[in-house]
Every structure is written in C-alpha cells, then in structure tokens.
Amino acid sequence: MKKRYIFFRGLIATLDLYTDEFVRIYMQQGAECLVLDACHMEDEMVRLKAFLLEKVTAVISMNNIGMHLEFEQEQNIWDQFQIPFYNIMMDHPFHYKKALDHAPEQMILLCMDENHVQYAERFFPNIRQVKFFPHAGIELADFTPKVPIAERKIDVLYAGGLARYAAEGLVPDLGKIKEFDAFELVHRALERLIQEPELTTEYVIEQCLKDINFKYNNIELGGIISELRFLDSFAVSFYREQAVRTLAESGITVTIFGAGWDRCEWEHENIVYGGELPPVQILALMNQSKIVLNTMTWFKRGAHDRIFNGMLAGAAVVSDTSQYMQEHFTSGSQLQLFSLKNLNEMSRRVRYLLENTDEAQCMADCGYQSALEHHMWKNRLEELMAPVMKQ
Numbered sequence: 001m002k003k004r005y006i007f008f009r010g011l012i013a014t015l016d017l018y019t020d021e022f023v024r025i026y027m028q029q030g031a032e033c034l035v036l037d038a039c040h041m042e043d044e045m046v047r048l049k050a051f052l053l054e055k056v057t058a059v060i061s062m063n064n065i066g067m068h069l070e071f072e073q074e075q076n077i078w079d080q081f082q083i084p085f086y087n088i089m090m091d092h093p094f095h096y097k098k099a100l101d102h103a104p105e106q107m108i109l110l111c112m113d114e115n116h117v118q119y120a121e122r123f124f125p126n127i128r129q130v131k132f133f134p135h136a137g138i139e140l141a142d143f144t145p146k147v148p149i150a151e152r153k154i155d156v157l158y159a160g161g162l163a164r165y166a167a168e169g170l171v172p173d174l175g176k177i178k179e180f181d182a183f184e185l186v187h188r189a190l191e192r193l194i195q196e197p198e199l200t201t202e203y204v205i206e207q208c209l210k211d212i213n214f215k216y217n218n219i220e221l222g223g224i225i226s227e228l229r230f231l232d233s234f235a236v237s238f239y240r241e242q243a244v245r246t247l248a249e250s251g252i253t254v255t256i257f258g259a260g261w262d263r264c265e266w267e268h269e270n271i272v273y274g275g276e277l278p279p280v281q282i283l284a285l286m287n288q289s290k291i292v293l294n295t296m297t298w299f300k301r302g303a304h305d306r307i308f309n310g311m312l313a314g315a316a317v318v319s320d321t322s323q324y325m326q327e328h329f330t331s332g333s334q335l336q337l338f339s340l341k342n343l344n345e346m347s348r349r350v351r352y353l354l355e356n357t358d359e360a361q362c363m364a365d366c367g368y369q370s371a372l373e374h375h376m377w378k379n380r381l382e383e384l385m386a387p388v389m390k391q
Contacts, residue, residue, distance in 0.1 A: 002031065002032060003026070003029070003030075003032070003057045004031065004032045004033075004051070004054065004055065004056050005023075005031055005032070005033050005034070005056070005057055005058055005060055006034045006036065006056060006059040006060070006066075006083075007022060007033060007034070007035045007061070008036050008038040008061050008062075008066040009035055009036075009037065010037045010038045010039040010040075011039060011065060012063075013278055013279055014090075014279050015063065015065070015090070016279075018062065018377070019035070019062070021138050021377050022377060022381060023035060025378045026381070034051045036048060036066065038065050038066060041069070048069075048077075052077075056081070057084075058084045058086055058385070059078060059084070059085045060086045061086065061087055061088065062087070062088045062089075063087075063088075063091065063096065064099045064100070067085060067087060067099065067107060068104075078104050078106040078107070079104045079105050082106065083106060084106055085104060085106050085107045085108065086108050086110055086384070087103075087107050087108065087109050087110060088110045088112075088133060089109060089110060089111050089112065090112060091297070092113075092116055092119070092201075092229070093109070093111065093116055093119055094119065094123075094222075094225050095229055097223070100120070100124050101126065103124070103127050107127065107128075108129040108130075108131060109124075109127050109129065110131050111131070111132060111133060111302075112133060112134060112299060113299040113300065114132050114302065114323075114324070115200050115202075115299075115300055115301045115302075117131070117132050119202055122218060122222075123221075124222075131384075133380060134302055135303045135304055135305045135307070135308065136305065136308055136375050136377045136379060137307070137310075137312045137375055137376055137377070138283060138305075138309060138312065138376070138377065139313070139372070139376070140283050140284060140287060140312075140313070146287070146313075146314035147287065147288065148357075149314075149316060149360045149361045149364055152288050152289055152290045152315075154255050154285065154288050154290065155252060155253045155254070155255075155289075155290055155291065155354055156252055156255065156289070156290070156293055156350060156354075157254075157255050157285060157286060157291070157293065157310075158240075158243075158244055158255070158258075158294075159256070159257045159258060159277075159285070159286075159292075160240060160257075160258045160294075160295070160306065161258030161259035161260045161261070162240060162258070162260030162261055162264070164233050164234045164237035164238075165237075165260045165263055166259070167234060170230040171230050172228075174186065179214065180212055180214050181212075182228075185205075185208050185212070185228075186228065186231065188208050188211075189201075189204050189228070189231055190231055190234055190235065192207075192208070193234075193235040194238055197239060197340040198340075200298070201225075201231050201235065202225050205225050205228055206225075209224070232298050235298060236295070237260070239295055240295050241264065242340075242343055243293065243320075243340075243343055243346065244256060244271070244293075245266065245268065246343040246347050247270075247350060248268040248270035249268065249270075250347045250351065251351075252354070254270060254271055254272070255274060256271060256273055257274045257275065257276065257277050257282060258276060259276055262275075282309075283309055283313065286309055286310050286313035287313040287314065287315075289313070289315045290315065290353070290354060290360065291316050291317070291318055291354065291360070292306065292309075292313065292315040292317050292318070293319070293350070294306040294310065294317065294319035295320050295340070296322060299324075300323060301322060301324050302324050303322065303324050304319070306319075307319050307335065308371045311334070311364075311367035311368050311370065312368060314364055314368050315364055316335070316353050316361075316363050316367070317334075317335040317336070317367055318335065318337075318338065318349065318350055319335060319337060319338070320337070320339065320346075325337055332363065333363065333366055334363065334366045334370045335363065336350075336353065
C-alpha cells in the first residue's frame with residue numbers, strides 16, 4: 001500500500017529546511033506527501049479533509065506544529081482518524097509544557113536528547129510513547145566537488161544565535177513566587193550550571209530545591225522547572241559567547257551568524273558578524289569554511305545538526321562533547337571534541353587544525369564519510385518508520 005504523510009511548514013525557516021528534506025526523502029521513495037501551510041491553517045483545512053479520505057500513514061511535525069487541530073470542537077483530528085502524530089521535539093520539552101500536557105493520544109514524542117526522553121517520561125505521564133530521535137544533517141545537492149580545506153575562505157564559522165536576549169522575555173516575575181526565595185535560587189542555579197556545564201538544567205533546579213528542603217511532587221516540580229527554563233538559554237548563551245571570544249582573543253578570526261550577537265557588550269577585531277541568514281545560505285557557507293564550530297544547546301546526551309551539517313559540508317568540525325558524541329565518534333578522528341570547562345584547550349586545537357590543513361583535511365574526510373553513511377535525515381527516518389514500512 002502506498003505510504004501517505006502529512007507535513008507542516010511556513011512558521012520557522014530552520015524547521016522548514018528539515019521538512020523540505022523529509023518530503024524530498026519520502027517522495028523519492030514513492031510516498032504521497034501533503035504539505036500544509038501552518039500560517040494559514042484555516043484555509044488549509046479543506047485540503048486536509050480531502051487528503052484524509054484515504055488512509056494516512058503518519059503525520060510528521062516539529063515542536064507541536066499542527067498537533068491541536070479540530071474539524072469539530074474538542075475532537076482532535078489525529079485521534080479522530082487514528083493517525084500517528086510524530087512530534088519531533090527540536091528543543092527541550094520543558095519549553096512546551098502547556099502543549100504537551102494536552103497532547104493527543106496518537107502523539108509519539110521524539111526527543112533529540114536521551115535526557116529529554118527521561119524528562120518527558122517523568123513529567124508528562126499522559127504521553128504514551130516517547131522515543132530518542134537524534135539530530136542529523138543535510139548535504140547541499142550542488143553536485144560540485146568539495147573545496148579542499150586549505151583553499152576555503154572562512155577560517156572558523158559559528159552559526160547560532162545568543163538565546164539569552166530572547167529568553168529575557170521568558171523570565172517570570174520572581175517576586176511573585178512566595179514558596180521560596182526565587183531570586184536566590186535562580187542565582188545559585190545559574191552559577192552551578194556555569195561551574196558544572198555537564199549538568200542538565202532540570203537536575204540543577206531540582207538540586208537547588210533540595211538544598212533548601214523544599215518539598216514537591218512531580219507536578220509541582222515540572223511547573224517550577226518550566227517557569228525557570230530561561231536558565232537553560234542563559235547558560236547556553238554564556239558558553240557560546242565564551243567559546244567565540246576565546247578564539248577571537250587568541251588571534252583566530254571567527255565568522256558568526258545568528259540573532260543577538262550585535263547586542264553583545266563586547267567587540268573584537270577578529271569577529272566578523274554577518275547578521276542573520278536563511279538556513280540554506282548557512283549550509284552554503286559551511287562549504288566555504290575550514291572549521292565549523294559547534295556548541296550544544298545544553299544537550300548532554302544528544303547532538304546538534306550543526307555538527308552533521310558541517311561534516312557533510314566537508315569542513316573540520318569542532319564541538320563540545322556529550323555522552324552521545326563520545327559513544328558515536330572518536331575525538332580527533334571524525335571531528336574534534338572539547339570540554340566547555342577548557343576553552344583554552346579548544347582554542348589551541350582550532351589553531352592547530354588551521355595551521356595543519358593536511359590533518360584537518362583527513363579529519364574532515366572521515367567526518368564526511370561518517371555523516372554520509374550514518375547521520376543524514378534519511379537514516380533517522382528509515383529507523384523511525386521501519387515498523388510502519390513492514391505493514
């Protein structure tokens with residue numbers, strides 16, 4: 001039987017890039033794909049209703065887009081038609097507490113970090129299925145040979161915004177929290193995250209509550225963590241700034257893209273800021289970069305697509321480490337891993353790669369082959385849908 005899938009696009013450029021890749025992969029396999037404009041869902045309901053006249057294999061969405069749709073009041077479409085709704089959670093689940101608390105029965109939550117799986121299983125018991133679904137990469141289909149490392153124009157590329165400026169809008173009125181001194185707890189939690197970056201935000205918040213002998217149940221704790229989730233973005237942004245600044249101050253030119261960098265309190269002559277660019281243009285720039293630098297979005301048992309996109313662009317990738325990365329890669333072979341606690345060592349390794357382009361090329365070649373064989377979105381989707389394909 002022909003496989004039929006539903007997708008959503010139009011809200012976030014990065015998610016659209018993934019969606020377009022998913023659709024391309026499935027259509028190459030002969031599947032029928034309906035792509036709905038998430039910005040105009042009222043107009044799209046007619047197309048959706050017509051598509052549902054035949055059996056639908058699955059909905060594949062990201063960050064809850066299209067999860068709560070109804071033809072009739074209080075009857076979720078995916079539950080009504082018994083269609084699996086694969087919800088790929090690109091961010092930590094604690095960012096979407098309200099939506100996930102009211103998830104349809106047909107939703108399968110796919111988390112990019114194994115810690116997120118454990119978090120969802122603990123704090124969202126209403127969700128029947130939670131699975132680990134690691135990040136993957138996209139290779140630009142320009143069919144031109146990869147430019148050798150030594151001939152690339154950009155020394156170090158960092159593509160990622162400083163989320164702390166956007167996260168300032170997530171900070172609740174801490175003075176309204178009467179159960180404990182929220183100002184003191186936030187200060188202690190952020191300080192510990194900076195000092196011990198291997199820890200997760202949820203773990204640190206819970207430990208800080210235990211330190212003051214605050215009693216809670218899972219429902220209460222999940223609410224507190226969600227309220228204080230801005231700490232995650234603050235910690236991520238702190239280390240993004242520190243990584244880039246460390247390289248710049250050691251004399252290495254870093255080209256950066258993403259929101260927020262223009263609001264930094266510091267400047268450096270070795271920083272080249274290119275503003276915000278569409279994701280496809282970032283992929284093209286990775287193909288012109290000797291080194292692609294990555295810092296995780298506080299994923300301690302996961303990865304980031306910057307890693308695999310950089311590998312597939314033929315660049316030498318340098319990234320902070322995680323349990324997932326240590327299990328799947330050998331530092332110095334397919335990429336270079338570093339600890340957030342030792343950014344000076346990261347800087348020395350970056351300089352070494354820039355000065356020894358033959359070794360950088362060898363690492364980049366190994367990284368490219370590894371990503372091509374094991375870490376493209378087609379690999380993830382094949383594994384995800386394997387049970388469905390047997391039906």
